[in-house]
Amino acid sequence: MGQKEIMGQLRSFIVENYLFGNDGGLKEADSFLEKGIIDSTGVLELVAFLQDTFGFVVEDSELVPDNLDSLANVTTYVSRKLNLGAGVTEPGESVMERRP
């Protein structure tokens, strides 16, 4: 699955679940926290979506904004989890705890 496809699925989920169908010009780099879109409870819903849709486990150590706080961050994180390494910009080192 390419990054474009991941981003597309993610955007639909975010718009459907948190923005009640109204995209509102959500940009790829917009912080979900700062925009008031996803808080600590909402992030659990995002985690369930990622696990169900992409079939991997989100580890406790990965529950950080660097991975989950914008369309761009989540896409990068999902790509990494799916081992689509090529062309992926690495976020902060602290979240790079790769699992076997």
Add this chain to the structure above:
Amino acid sequence: MSTHPAVSASPSLLHIDPARETERIVEAMRAMVFNQLKRKGAVVGVSGGVDSSVVAYLSARALGRERVLALFTPEADSSPDSLRLGRLVADNLGVSSVLEDVSPILKAARCYERRDEAIRSVIPEYGPGYKSKIVLPNLLDANRYAVFSVVVQSPEGVTKKARLTMEAYLGVVAATDFKQRARKMMEYYYADLHQYAVAGTPNRLEYDQGFFVKNGDGAADLKPIAHLYKSQVYQLAAYLGVPQEIQVRPPTTDTYSLEQSQEEFYFTLSLEKMDYCLFGRNNGIPAAELAPLAGLEESQVERAYAMIDAKRKAARYLHASPLLVEKISY
């Protein structure tokens, strides 16, 4: 917001004059209960904690001890200390008191059953004889989400921890919220019976950060200590003569069967440090300046400030009155 160098240079940022503050509060309480609300006294839910004890003492001073009813509402998960210390407060003050065990109401509402089902969805072996609580990870040392885990202890004493899914988290919270709402229902029963007002007991941290259940402990007719930081409540407790045992008792939420401190549940900071951070935030004190006073790193204070802002945002829904399409004057 401007900084307060004179204040922030002081080691006792949160010091108050307890005599003056007591006088100010009791005067306000008299005006609220008798003049504004036109009630004959106050019901106070007394939990054996420092906040409700201070409110009971203030109520007795403000309204007269014969106009205060202390209500004890233990339930199956309450520590036995809660009732014992609550009684101590009522006895010391010489106010009337009533014991209403709310466990049967909670059982009828399937509070425990619903909570246990939610826990079992992440820890299948959880069952009779187990104890539980929910906890947060350390949020101060890294930028992470405040995602709760459940901790259970088997009857043999073995503990296990699991991260909650959203369904499980909401299931546990929605079920345990019955406790605060059942208690409030009882408080209003006695308020109606005696034409009393219900005195709420939140301190400033709880009120500001939304550490209450909407229409549960968040409901009241007056909240006489909602402007006081936790350490200021302790200063009043000492001044008012609240029993020493209550003053030195570590604060708990008294909601979960495994012992749970308030910071573990909600703030992830000791209440004393949280007091400093909230005061610093409210008074525009830069993180670098507050850090040494609070005994924290600058980065920790910055995270605390960010968490305070986030919690405030989340608390707006809890504070909101029912919304109307059109303003109605009454």
